[in-house]
Amino acid sequence: MAKPFSFKVLATDGKARRGVIDMPRGEIRTPAFMPVGTGGTVKAMYMDQVRGVGADIILGNTYHLMLRPGAERVARLGGLHEFARWPQPILTDSGGFQVMSLSKLRKLTEKGVTFRSHIDGAAYEMSPERSIEIQGLLDSDIQMQLDECTALPAEIKEIERAMELSLRWAERCKTAFGDQPGKAMFGIVQGGDNAALRVRSAQALSAMNLKGYAVGGLAVGEPQAVMLEMLDITCPELPDDKPRYLMGVGTPDDILKSVARGIDMFDCVMPTRAGRHGLAYTRRGKVNLRNARHADDPRPLDEESDCPAARDYSRAYLHHLVRSQEALGAMLLTWNNLSYYQKLMQDMRAAIEAQTFEARGAEITE
Numbered sequence: 001m002a003k004p005f006s007f008k009v010l011a012t013d014g015k016a017r018r019g020v021i022d023m024p025r026g027e028i029r030t031p032a033f034m035p036v037g038t039g040g041t042v043k044a045m046y047m048d049q050v051r052g053v054g055a056d057i058i059l060g061n062t063y064h065l066m067l068r069p070g071a072e073r074v075a076r077l078g079g080l081h082e083f084a085r086w087p088q089p090i091l092t093d094s095g096g097f098q099v100m101s102l103s104k105l106r107k108l109t110e111k112g113v114t115f116r117s118h119i120d121g122a123a124y125e126m127s128p129e130r131s132i133e134i135q136g137l138l139d140s141d142i143q144m145q146l147d148e149c150t151a152l153p154a155e156i157k158e159i160e161r162a163m164e165l166s167l168r169w170a171e172r173c174k175t176a177f178g179d180q181p182g183k184a185m186f187g188i189v190q191g192g193d194n195a196a197l198r199v200r201s202a203q204a205l206s207a208m209n210l211k212g213y214a215v216g217g218l219a220v221g222e223p224q225a226v227m228l229e230m231l232d233i234t235c236p237e238l239p240d241d242k243p244r245y246l247m248g249v250g251t252p253d254d255i256l257k258s259v260a261r262g263i264d265m266f267d268c269v270m271p272t273r274a275g276r277h278g279l280a281y282t283r284r285g286k287v288n289l290r291n292a293r294h295a296d297d298p299r300p301l302d303e304e305s306d307c308p309a310a311r312d313y314s315r316a317y318l319h320h321l322v323r324s325q326e327a328l329g330a331m332l333l334t335w336n337n338l339s340y341y342q343k344l345m346q347d348m349r350a351a352i353e354a355q356t357f358e359a360r361g362a363e364i365t366e
């Protein structure tokens, strides 16, 4: 029987946890940053580079892949790992968030959400059952429940309606997922910026005894203080022995402060998207390579980095590539940015093991 899904907390420092998730396709060191690989590719990267910077898991997207190339086609071709040549674990989002943010003419009912593709206008239906079926066709290792993420600010009645619908959809996803050893289905806590609703959502999901829990409904434009306050309220209501995934977060500072509140897993488009827009993350802050001041600068981004993109190329060259819109510009800056994020996660894991995480604070991002 395939090695079942297991999560172990190896060390703690305050509320911060250093752990490891063991799955048949490999282990995931936590706190973990999961590069976004929406359409089965981490944009501008080869998968062996993604692995090379230290990523243990990447994200795929049900919404994008069901539209193109189609979930059944990916299944016929051996599943997403085979298709994209990424042998490690993959986490897929359920698609609801993307439907509500990308598709057209969407209609949400108890049954699910019907919508038209933003690519060719074709009509689709996404129910909790269909979302789990598609994630299964993709052979996803960690599958997310279908949920409704409320845009903030919102009326409390609206937040409550979406949170309660998401709980009913969590039950239906749990039933549809069944018992798949070696794979996991995570629930997603909703409840907007309302403490009571967050507690009700987290407690109801905890009672379902799922393998992991995501905190959704955040990173939708709310101030960092509101996001952090919701973590202070939500994390204590989730089981200590299960992984916690904060969806869509975030900047290095967001991640640091969220790890300090008990979050184990993160995803964010920022390092990859910023790389394609000429922006480099470095230990001394962000550098916009489009800026003319780099035109004659012979220095690399970070001579101490073990990432070739940060150590072996001058800022002048990177500026030239970005200004000339050369593909290599996006490739090198994405490589640098993902390397920076993975180094940040590695440094946090080491600090929690050494019990210096809380003491060092923001200095870890430098």
Ligand SMILES: Cc1ccc(CCc2c3nc[nH]c3cc3c(=O)[nH]c(N)nc23)cc1
Pocket (backbone or CB within 6 Å): 036, 037, 038, 059, 060, 061, 092, 093, 094, 095, 096, 097, 144, 147, 148, 149, 188, 215, 216, 217, 218, 219, 220, 247, 248, 249, 267
């Ligand atoms: C490939 C991929 C991209 C992005 C995501 C996470 C997308 C994402 C959010 N991003 C920012 N805030 C978010 C909130 C939610 C949420 O409440 N529910 C779901 N299902 N996804 C969210 C998952 C997978």
